[in-house]
Amino acid sequence: MNDREYQQILDELTQDCADLELFFIATHLKIMGSGGKVLVDRHGHSANRNFANYMISQLGSVNGSDAGAFSNGNINLMDTTGTIRSGATMIGPVFAVEAVDFYRGFASDDTLGTLVGIDDTAFSFNQFDLINKCAQGFGANQVQYHETALQVKGWNGGTRNMSITYTRRVSNSSGATITLKEVGIIGSIVLAGVRRKTMVARDVLGPPVAIIHTDFLDIIFAFNLIYP
Amino acid sequence: MDDQTREKIARVRANAVKLNLFLPIVFFKWKHLRNVVRDDQGNIISADVIAESEEISRSWMRNAFNHLISKSGGKYPSDAGSFGDSFLSYKGMAGNIRSSNTFVFVQDGGSADGVNVETLKGYYRAANLSTNQGMKVGTGVGAEDFDSFALGGLISHGVGAGQLVYSACTLVKSLVGNVYKATWSRDFTHNRAAGPNVSVGEAGMFMYLIYASTPSYDTFMFLRDIVTPGPIDMAFGDVLTMAYEITETYP
Numbered sequence: 001m002n003d004r005e006y007q008q009i010l011d012e013l014t015q016d017c018a019d020l021e022l023f024f025i026a027t028h029l030k031i032m033g034s035g036g037k038v039l040v041d042r043h044g045h046s047a048n049r050n051f052a053n054y055m056i057s058q059l060g061s062v063n064g065s066d067a068g069a070f071s072n073g074n075i076n077l078m079d080t081t082g083t084i085r086s087g088a089t090m091i092g093p094v095f096a097v098e099a100v101d102f103y104r105g106f107a108s109d110d111t112l113g114t115l116v117g118i119d120d121t122a123f124s125f126n127q128f129d130l131i132n133k134c135a136q137g138f139g140a141n142q143v144q145y146h147e148t149a150l151q152v153k154g155w156n157g158g159t160r161n162m163s164i165t166y167t168r169r170v171s172n173s174s175g176a177t178i179t180l181k182e183v184g185i186i187g188s189i190v191l192a193g194v195r196r197k198t199m200v201a202r203d204v205l206g207p208p209v210a211i212i213h214t215d216f217l218d219i220i221f222a223f224n225l226i227y228p
Numbered sequence: 229m230d231d232q233t234r235e236k237i238a239r240v241r242a243n244a245v246k247l248n249l250f251l252p253i254v255f256f257k258w259k260h261l262r263n264v265v266r267d268d269q270g271n272i273i274s275a276d277v278i279a280e281s282e283e284i285s286r287s288w289m290r291n292a293f294n295h296l297i298s299k300s301g302g303k304y305p306s307d308a309g310s311f312g313d314s315f316l317s318y319k320g321m322a323g324n325i326r327s328s329n330t331f332v333f334v335q336d337g338g339s340a341d342g343v344n345v346e347t348l349k350g351y352y353r354a355a356n357l358s359t360n361q362g363m364k365v366g367t368g369v370g371a372e373d374f375d376s377f378a379l380g381g382l383i384s385h386g387v388g389a390g391q392l393v394y395s396a397c398t399l400v401k402s403l404v405g406n407v408y409k410a411t412w413s414r415d416f417t418h419n420r421a422a423g424p425n426v427s428v429g430e431a432g433m434f435m436y437l438i439y440a441s442t443p444s445y446d447t448f449m450f451l452r453d454i455v456t457p458g459p460i461d462m463a464f465g466d467v468l469t470m471a472y473e474i475t476e477t478y479p
Contacts, residue, residue: 001246006247009243009246009247010243010247012239012243013240013243013244013247013249013251016236016239016240016243017240017251019236020233020236020237020240020253020284020286021286021287021288022240022251022252022253023251023252023288023293023296024244024249024250024251025249025250025251025296025297025300026249043247045247045248046248047248047249047250048248049478051250051300052250052476052478054299054300055250055252055296055299055300055476056250056252056408056410056474056476057345058295058296058299058300059252059292059295059296059474060252060410060474060476061345061346061351061352061353061399061410061412061435062345062346062399062401062410063344063345063346065346072403072406072408072478073402073403073408075401075408088344088346089343089344089345090343090344090345090351092299092332092334093299093302093332095331095332095334096330096331097298097302097303097304097331097332098302098303098304102302103302123248125248125478125479151301151302151303153303153316155313155314157313157314160313162293162297162314162316163301164297164300164301164302164303187302222301223297223300223301223302225293225296225297225300225301227290227293227313227374228374
């Protein structure tokens with residue numbers, strides 16, 4: 001689906017939701033180059049099953065207790081190792097969501113927060129990790145992950161949108177250009193008292209975005225909710 | 229619920245799936261029962277249905293919105309003293325604004341939501357006789373208001389005048405097609421032979437959360453619906469069964 005098709009569906013959905021007084025969580029992805037040039041600025045195309053299960057657990061007040069398959073009717077998580085996790089508790093974030101944790105990765109941490117990859121395999125609802133993640137490092141197709149900046153709450157009185165935005169810088173010192181094709185958001189999600197690194201969204205970039213050697217990009221990812 | 233609304237709901241679900249958006253739809257259902265016959269365990273074995281309704285709930289409160297963006301986006305509800313546009317906080321059912329700049333609101337006071345929310349300690353789950361959390365009913369008939377934090381006139385549990393007996397608030401989980409449903413139900417019984425009748429004009433769903441690390445708890449209204457057609461006139465022996473069906477559509 002291209003951005004125009006996406007927007008058409010979103011417009012229809014937004015109108016219907018206004019009529020029925022419904023709401024939805026939307027995401028937004030923006031990528032800026034080192035010179036401040038905006039390279040990507042579009043709706044996020046893909047929260048996945050983990051995110052849906054996390055949210056319905058929170059709002060429906062149900063446990064992530066289904067030990068069976070990672071499929072419809074089962075509320076559980078699949079962590080970034082591909083392991084199904086379940087337990088008789090709600091699915092929740094870590095307690096201190098604004099610490100360098102939850103959606104915020106530490107410097108050099110390629111397991112948490114906003115991560116990038118080099119594979120453009122189409123999005124699938126059941127994906128649980130990036131397809132070909134760029135590891136932290138200085139080798140071929142490796143990047144340096146900076147610490148995710150403190151998330152920022154925003155409010156737009158015109159659109160009545162509240163946003164929570166994360167920015168993470170990714171640098172390239174590999175000696176060659178790296179062509180990024182995917183972005184993922186990995187959170188530290190808690191189930192049955194145990195933290196699980198869990199991807200909640202993956203966006204395939206189209207077209208890809210290149211980082212030349214010695215350059216950097218800022219990946220800006222937002223969660224949005226429009227209020228009545 | 230009319231056909232036009234059903235069609236619109238179907239379109240919303242289809243479009244939300246296409247865009248991979250989390251879009252919960254809630255249905256508010258109730259039945260007014262009279263001439264109720266129970267077995268020796270107290271289970272209803274027969275009754276006359278006086279009135280019933282099934283409508284889409286249009287009444288997520290600001291508390292619910294703030295809870296969802298706080299949890300999904302990962303942000304403390306830290307706007308102390310302010311509850312309204314642009315602020316992230318909660319308002320308890322007594323009108324107290326609750327905020328924290330150190331943690332998201334949870335149930336157990338520990339390091340995470342490490343609690344079984346389907347047990348009696350859970351977010352919506354309420355025990356027999358408890359009006360602390362879960363589904364509640366009231367006498368109010370005032371219009372729904374996004375910033376509401378309490379029912380217009382809470383009907384308390386009991387057998388006194390103007391009271392109803394609250395059963396446990398229970399959960400049934402199901403999958404119908406690709407729609408996941410978490411259905412929370414509760415019965416309210418008029419059990420005062422001397423009367424008077426009790427008028428039920430509204431219902432709400434309340435979540436019980438920790439707002440300070442002491443820990444301190446408060447109860448937050450997430451949903452409120454006006455009963456239509458209503459109000460319901462509850463006579464001695466009548467039972468009102470109510471349910472909130474919280475749904476999410478999966479691909």
